Amino acid sequence: MINNFDDLKKFQPDINPEIKQVIEKYGVHITEYYANLVDWKNPNDALYKIVVPCMKELVDKKDELEDPIGDDSQIFKTLKTKMLIHRYPDRVLLLTTNKCASRCRYCFRKCKVFGNNDIFDEQEFKKSLEYIKNTKSISEVVLSGGDPFCMPREKFKQVFEFIISECLHIKGIRIHSRAFVYNPDIITDDLADFLNSMNKKLPIILMTHIVHAREVTDNLCNSLKKLDLIKVNQAPLLKGVNGTVEDLINLSWALVKAGVLPHYLHYLDKAKGTSYFRMSIDEARELVAGMWGHIGGHLIPKLILDLPDGQGKIALDKSFILSEDYSDGHSLTIKSTYSDKVSVYKEQK
Numbered sequence: 001m002i003n004n005f006d007d008l009k010k011f012q013p014d015i016n017p018e019i020k021q022v023i024e025k026y027g028v029h030i031t032e033y034y035a036n037l038v039d040w041k042n043p044n045d046a047l048y049k050i051v052v053p054c055m056k057e058l059v060d061k062k063d064e065l066e067d068p069i070g071d072d073s074q075i076f077k078t079l080k081t082k083m084l085i086h087r088y089p090d091r092v093l094l095l096t097t098n099k100c101a102s103r104c105r106y107c108f109r110k111c112k113v114f115g116n117n118d119i120f121d122e123q124e125f126k127k128s129l130e131y132i133k134n135t136k137s138i139s140e141v142v143l144s145g146g147d148p149f150c151m152p153r154e155k156f157k158q159v160f161e162f163i164i165s166e167c168l169h170i171k172g173i174r175i176h177s178r179a180f181v182y183n184p185d186i187i188t189d190d191l192a193d194f195l196n197s198m199n200k201k202l203p204i205i206l207m208t209h210i211v212h213a214r215e216v217t218d219n220l221c222n223s224l225k226k227l228d229l230i231k232v233n234q235a236p237l238l239k240g241v242n243g244t245v246e247d248l249i250n251l252s253w254a255l256v257k258a259g260v261l262p263h264y265l266h267y268l269d270k271a272k273g274t275s276y277f278r279m280s281i282d283e284a285r286e287l288v289a290g291m292w293g294h295i296g297g298h299l300i301p302k303l304i305l306d307l308p309d310g311q312g313k314i315a316l317d318k319s320f321i322l323s324e325d326y327s328d329g330h331s332l333t334i335k336s337t338y339s340d341k342v343s344v345y346k347e348q349k
């Protein structure tokens with residue numbers, strides 16, 4: 001396990017000592033399993049870039065934010081608990097924990113996930129579950145974080161048991177997780193049996209977060225195949241990691257091997273210190289367009305943008321884009337998918 005500069009130096013003896021500043025700011029956490037997938041001799045290796053701290057993380061562009069998808073603007077909107085986000089009318093997002101199995105360098109919640117204080121709080125947790133029970137307009141509960149598989153297991157189970165027994169208006173539960181990419185053994189037989197039995201009572205969707213084809217190992221496939229759940233993937237688009245048509249096609253086929261369908265490709269959120277992974281919106285569009293004709297349409301992810309003002313996701317096709325302007329950089333005027341609000345998104349210069 002790599003948890004500090006000295007651990008990192010064992011794998012990368014010539015690493016720049018100044019990287020300590022990045023570790024101080026955002027930490028480092030790489031599992032032994034994942035460290036064995038990284039090509040340590042090549043700093044341009046995709047998996048290296050995903051987990052190894054980089055000096056460029058210290059560069060904050062002026063439009064980069066601690067809260068790049070406006071979570072905080074939504075958190076207290078309808079309910080007074082910091083563990084629940086009720087953004088869309090029909091869905092809530094339960095922030096189960098701040099803990100993750102690693103520290104992705106591009107993380108959109110890096111200012112929260114990389115902190116020491118866990119968001120989990122027994123009182124807030126109970127309040128959140130009561131809110132879900134009492135709000136009949138909610139159809140889906142999304143478990144996010146951090147990573148729900150890193151939440152204390154008995155609390156994780158309690159969420160399912162409560163929703164299934166007390167919230168008859170809920171039609172499905174979605175789990176957003178990447179922890180098994182860093183440690184496939186986190187999906188124990190006990191966890192798989194539990195989720196499979198819950199899934200017989202209420203549909204569960206596993207939204208995986210797999211970024212690169214090489215993350216799809218035999219271990220990972222075996223772990224995911226224990227889960228009889230619907231599985232779809234979301235991945236951020238990352239320059240130097242999965243930023244070519246070939247990378248994306250390889251990723252889609254690797255996902256199929258693991259029994260997962262590609263679903264979302266996120267245009268990278270403007271989180272602090274992540275500009276080195278970001279490409280332009282038009283480059284991103286061209287990449288996805290470039291997949292057509294080379295792989296079946298069902299294996300091409302939807303390119304989406306999560307709006308910084310908290311108005312949620314939109315597809316980067318024309319559906320919700322009212323206009324685009326290139327006169328001073330690239331800006332898009334976007335209609336919210338669920339309210340009358342209009343947002344203006346300016347691409348990073």
Ligand code: SF4
Nearest residue numbers: 100103104107146178
């Ligand atoms: S798994 Fe998600 S929340 Fe956790 S560090 Fe990676 S990007 Fe951030």
